[in-house]
Amino acid sequence: MPEFLEVTVDKFTFKVATDRFYTREGVWVLPEADRGRIGLSDFLQQRSGDIAFAEIKPVGTALAIGDEVASIETIKVNVALSAPVNGTLIEVNPAMETAPEAINQDPYGAGWLAVIAPTDWEADRTRLLDPPAYFALMKAEAEAEAKNL
Numbered sequence: 001m002p003e004f005l006e007v008t009v010d011k012f013t014f015k016v017a018t019d020r021f022y023t024r025e026g027v028w029v030l031p032e033a034d035r036g037r038i039g040l041s042d043f044l045q046q047r048s049g050d051i052a053f054a055e056i057k058p059v060g061t062a063l064a065i066g067d068e069v070a071s072i073e074t075i076k077v078n079v080a081l082s083a084p085v086n087g088t089l090i091e092v093n094p095a096m097e098t099a100p101e102a103i104n105q106d107p108y109g110a111g112w113l114a115v116i117a118p119t120d121w122e123a124d125r126t127r128l129l130d131p132p133a134y135f136a137l138m139k140a141e142a143e144a145e146a147k148n149l
Contacts, residue, residue, distance in 0.1 A: 002108060005135040009142040010149070015042045017108040021084070021125060022134035028108070029084045029128065031121065036085055038069065039112040043138045045103050047145075049074035054100035056114050061089040063116065065124065070113050072103065083116065085124040091115035 002017040016022075020030040026044030029036040045051065053073040063069055063083040070081045092114050095102050103111035118124055129137065 005131060007135070007139050007142070009139070010146040012046060012142070014046065014138060014142060015108075016131050016135045016138060018131040020108075021128035021130060023082065023084045023128060024134075024137060025082060026134075026138070027081055027084050029116075030112075031125075032115075034117065035090065036087070036116050036118055036121065037112050038084060038114055038116060040072070040081070040103055040107050041134070041138065042107050043142065044079075045107045045111070048072060048079055049076040051100045051103045054096040054103060054113065056092045056096055057089055059089055059092055063087055063089060065127065069116075072100070081113070084128060085116055085118040086120060087116040087118040089114055090117045 002019040004015040004017055006013060006015050020028045022028050022041060026041040027038060028041055029038050051072050051074050054070060056070040064086050065083055067083045068080045069083040072079050093112050
């Protein structure tokens with residue numbers, strides 16, 4: 001189980017797992033040997049709402065940073081999710097076909113989306129945010145949104 005940075009803004013509590021890296025948009029990547037597991041941050045899944053559908057590109061898809069790797073659909077929004085690293089999609093979470101709500105229930109665990117084999121992890125990692133940097137960005141966004149409610 002990862003450790004978390006946690007903040008409460010208004011009536012919402014947001015967690016950032018400290019064992020992975022993040023895009024500014026809230027997609028995380030967890031390094032695992034020669035691959036990276038990806039998913040949505042707690043903030044991104046809460047901001048999006050209850051997830052009804054998750055569509056992920058098929059295994060074997062070559063991805064460049066910024067390419068759409070998946071999309072989620074909620075009652076509120078449709079969100080295209082960008083690949084956090086360059087590489088090839090090597091695994092898709094089978095639960096996403098029948099239980100995409102796992103993203104809302106366990107965004108850092110059972111709600112993962114896919115696994116990518118990165119072509120150059122060391123170079124791509126420098127473009128990602130470490131947990132404290134993402135936490136600061138996420139906290140600022142959450143506080144700004146709370147002021148607009």
